[in-house]
Amino acid sequence: MTEFTSAGGHGAVPVTGVPSDERGARRSQPLWEVFVRSRRGLSHTHVGSLHAPDAHMALRNARDVYTRREEGVSIWVVPAAEVVASSPDEKDAFFDPAGDKAYRHPTFYDVPEGLTHL
Amino acid sequence: MTAPTAAAQQDVAAYALRLGDDALVLGQRLCEWAARSPQIEEDVALLNLALDHLGAARTLLTYAGGLAGPGGAGVVRTEDDLAYLRDEGDWTNALVMEVDGGDFGQTMARQLLVAAYQLPLWQALSSSADPEIAGVAGKSVKEVAYHLDHARSWVVRLGDGTAESHRRVQAGLNEVWPYAFELFERDALTTRLVDAGVAADPLLLEPQWRATVEAVLAEATLTVPETTWRPTGGRSGAHTTGFGYLLAELQHLHRSHPGATW
Numbered sequence: 252m253t254e255f256t257s258a259g260g261h262g263a264v265p266v267t268g269v270p271s272d273e274r275g276a277r278r279s280q281p282l283w284e285v286f287v288r289s290r291r292g293l294s295h296t297h298v299g300s301l302h303a304p305d306a307h308m309a310l311r312n313a314r315d316v317y318t319r320r321e322e323g324v325s326i327w328v329v330p331a332a333e334v335v336a337s338s339p340d341e342k343d344a345f346f347d348p349a350g351d352k353a354y355r356h357p358t359f360y361d362v363p364e365g366l367t368h369l
Numbered sequence: 370m371t372a373p374t375a376a377a378q379q380d381v382a383a384y385a386l387r388l389g390d391d392a393l394v395l396g397q398r399l400c401e402w403a404a405r406s407p408q409i410e411e412d413v414a415l416l417n418l419a420l421d422h423l424g425a426a427r428t429l430l431t432y433a434g435g436l437a438g439p440g441g442a443g444v445v446r447t448e449d450d451l452a453y454l455r456d457e458g459d460w461t462n463a464l465v466m467e468v469d470g471g472d473f474g475q476t477m478a479r480q481l482l483v484a485a486y487q488l489p490l491w492q493a494l495s496s497s498a499d500p501e502i503a504g505v506a507g508k509s510v511k512e513v514a515y516h517l518d519h520a521r522s523w524v525v526r527l528g529d530g531t532a533e534s535h536r537r538v539q540a541g542l543n544e545v546w547p548y549a550f551e552l553f554e555r556d557a558l559t560t561r562l563v564d565a566g567v568a569a570d571p572l573l574l575e576p577q578w579r580a581t582v583e584a585v586l587a588e589a590t591l592t593v594p595e596t597t598w599r600p601t602g603g604r605s606g607a608h609t610t611g612f613g614y615l616l617a618e619l620q621h622l623h624r625s626h627p628g629a630t631w
Binding site: 280301302303304305307308311312315316 | 408410413519
């Protein structure tokens with residue numbers, strides 16, 4: 252079976268059987284996925300990806316590219332190659348069965364007033 | 370509190386102008402990397418640094434131009450007057466700010482030498498007797514701490530990287546190194562302002578600068594240049610050949626189309 256991984260935040264792409272540029276520029280600058288927490292109490296959210304030679308520089312690049320307009324208080328960077336992504340081939344088996352299970356949605360409760368971040 | 374004398378105000382204006390010219394000229398040099406950086410992420414990073422310098426320059430030039438009015442020659446000059454309408458000989462930035470950025474390695478070497486100076490400089494100026502300068506310093510300390518971290522990260526990676534990156538960053542360091550020492554000169558103006566508690570003592574900054582720089586160079590497997598050539602003159606308006614070209618690019622739009630806005 253073809254192996255898949257995340258690339259550039261654009262979903263799963265195959266990693267085997269793809270012609271690659273072996274001249275080095277991109278090999279020495281692998282892809283990193285960037286997650287930013289916009290403020291305390293919220294989760295880190297995927298905001299995009301970038302190239303960097305190592306984790307230290309990836310974090311600094313992420314600071315410069317994704318938080319220059321006060322977007323965040325915390326950053327995670329993750330090697331894109333380490334992200335295990337679901338395959339488009341498995342889409343039906345993975346996601347379709349949830350389509351007709353309305354009772355799984357918490358819509359049968361009254362939400363107390365003033366409750367945020369739900 | 371007694372009102373500062375006109376002479377004292379002129380001193381503060383001249384000092385603020387030096388700090389502002391340093392910031393504006395280095396910012397302009399960094400802007401030359403726009404769309405030319407080795408990677409798009411670094412393009413954004415370098416322009417972020419440039420914008421930090423530009424922000425400090427705007428405040429300092431506005432302050433210097435205003436002081437020259439009430440206390441000094443009586444003519445208030447705006448930040449634009451000072452940035453766009455002064456000729457080479459009226460600029461008081463240190464030469465290291467204007468020296469050619471060369472390749473990326475040379476720019477990072479220059480960034481290291483300047484940031485390692487500006488961090489203790491702004492730290493000292495945070496407690497300046499002049500509240501306006503202390504205010505700029507308080508903001509700049511945080512910015513330049515990142516500039517130093519950025520420069521250190523790259524100098525270590527280039528120096529301790531491939532044979533080619535090592536060769537280039539060492540060559541760049543050798544090129545900019547002699548210009549750094551002008552930053553630690555103490556002239557009559559700085560002496561008066563150090564005594565007044567306004568300025569940072571350049572003589573005290575040098576040991577801190579040297580400790581920071583030498584630690585980074587050691588980690589980067591780079592050699593401290595041995596040259597004893599010490600070019601100077603920027604503070605009194607004697608600049609390098611390339612400075613005229615820098616000013617031409619900075620000023621030509623404003624001079625060709627006075628009052629142009631967008």
